[in-house]
Amino acid sequence: MAEESAAVDEPDITERLLAVRHGDPDAMRQVFEMVHRELYVMARRELARRRVPTTLSSTALVNEAYLKLIDKTRVAWQDRNHFFAVASRAMRHILVDHARRKLAEKRGGGARHEQLEETHIGFEERTVDILALDEALSRLEGLSDRLGKVVELRFFGGLSVEETAELLEVTPRTVKRDWRKAKAFLFDALRDRISKP
Numbered sequence: 268m269a270e271e272s273a274a275v276d277e278p279d280i281t282e283r284l285l286a287v288r289h290g291d292p293d294a295m296r297q298v299f300e301m302v303h304r305e306l307y308v309m310a311r312r313e314l315a316r317r318r319v320p321t322t323l324s325s326t327a328l329v330n331e332a333y334l335k336l337i338d339k340t341r342v343a344w345q346d347r348n349h350f351f352a353v354a355s356r357a358m359r360h361i362l363v364d365h366a367r368r369k370l371a372e373k374r375g376g377g378a379r380h381e382q383l384e385e386t387h388i389g390f391e392e393r394t395v396d397i398l399a400l401d402e403a404l405s406r407l408e409g410l411s412d413r414l415g416k417v418v419e420l421r422f423f424g425g426l427s428v429e430e431t432a433e434l435l436e437v438t439p440r441t442v443k444r445d446w447r448k449a450k451a452f453l454f455d456a457l458r459d460r461i462s463k464p
Contacts, residue, residue: 284344295337298350306332306354312425313358323365332357348434352416355424359401362423366397403456407449413437417445418453 280301286294299306307348310328335357336350344350400422408415420431428446433437 280347280350282347284350287343299333299336302350305351309355309425310358313362313423322363328358328361331361335360348436351424352420352434355420355426359419359423362397363401370398378381394429399457400453403453406456409451410452414445414449414452417442421446
């Protein structure tokens with residue numbers, strides 16, 4: 268998936284995910300061992316975009332994502348692509364929950380909200396409140412599930428256009444078009460919440 272990650276055979280992961288589906292208690296642990304490096308790269312890319320220091324490390328993000336994934340024992344895992352799509356969503360939820368906890372801790376202290384730098388969406392040096400982004404992304408998903416998935420995979424999963432196309436089983440050209448539409452929607456939705464650093 269990522270250039271920095273070791274290649275993992277898709278048939279092996281799919282086979283293990285099918286075993287999870289059929290009740291094998293060790294299968295999810297085996298899947299995690301197979302994809303741990305790829306998940307770590309995704310987490311590291313996401314956390315590297317954050318402007319302010321965070322107590323959440325790449326390892327912690329991956330471990331929390333794993334706990335969310337093993338809790339999804341009722342998911343009808345299809346293949347590697349499905350796994351990484353669900354993993355990206357899990358990372359999104361973890362980051363949003365983390366931002367909410369930090370915001371709750373800071374209320375009353377006059378501290379600024381935790382901010383997330385968004386270089387992929389094209390806000391360049393501006394920062395966007397992750398909670399506002401999550402709210403806007405939820406609205407976008409209500410309009411187009413695929414546009415929401417493109418943002419989730421590219422922004423929260425840190426995936427390239429090609430990786431996103433592979434996971435969504437569309438062409439890179441379609442991902443680029445969807446990405447432009449999604450950026451326009453999110454930029455408009457977040458216009459008033461964007462602040463210069």
